[in-house]
Amino acid sequence: MVAEFDSIGCALAHGAVEPAPDGRSLVAVFDSPVATHLMHFAATLGYRVALAEPGLDKVTIDANTDVVVTDHDRPELGVVLRDALASPARWVGVMGSPRHTAPHIEALRGLGVPDADIKRVHRPIGLNIGSKTPAEIALATLAGLLADRNARPGGFTF
Incomplete structure (x- = not known):
């Protein structure tokens, strides 16, 4: 059914993809x-989606x-994460390899973000x-x- 539309966003708008009943959003x-x-994948799963570039000032974030x-290499990383942590977002994560130092920690500390809030940032993610x-x-x-939203461990652990 989605193939009839130009994009998944268009299909979602026309009701060809049902939005998730819990009102989930992804920024x-x-x-x-x-x-x-x-x-693209999130819209297919019924998420409301938005792109924030460069920061969060033009997107709506709720619980x-x-x-x-x-x-994780952008100079705005600390400011964006600080703002995300101050929002009512359900979950905040930043992509990055666990093999490398997490640059967000120093960036957030430099902005005066308390360690308890810094620990809320998920990394690695997925x-x-x-x-x-x-x-x-x-x-x-x-x-x-x-998996996190449904309180499941992910992977093959049932």
């Missing part, structure tokens, strides 16, 4: 290939919103499925968000 921060896939920062491509990273991220 992808920073335009990137991962953000493009993340928003059903998951905020995913898709670039399920550990060996993701390499932007689409795989987006898929793993959404699977992790759904």
Whole structure:
């Protein structure tokens, strides 16, 4: 049914994709290939989606919103995460390899964000499925968000 429309957003607007009954939203921060896939997949799953580039000042965040920062190298990282933590967002995460130092910690400390709030930032994010491509990273991220939202561990643990 979605193939009849130009985009998943158009299909969602025309009722071809049902929005999730819990009103879930996803804000992808920073335009990137991962953000493009993340928003596409999230819309397919019924999320309301928005792209925040460069910051959160033009998007609506409520208690059903998951905020995913898709670039950990941007100079605005600390400010964006500080603002996300101050919002009513349900979940805040930043992409990045667990093998590298988490740059958001120093950035947030430099802005005076308390350690208790810094610990609310999820990193790494998504399920550990060996993701390499932007689409795989987006898929793993959404699977992790759904697992968290549904109080499930993810993976093959039932």
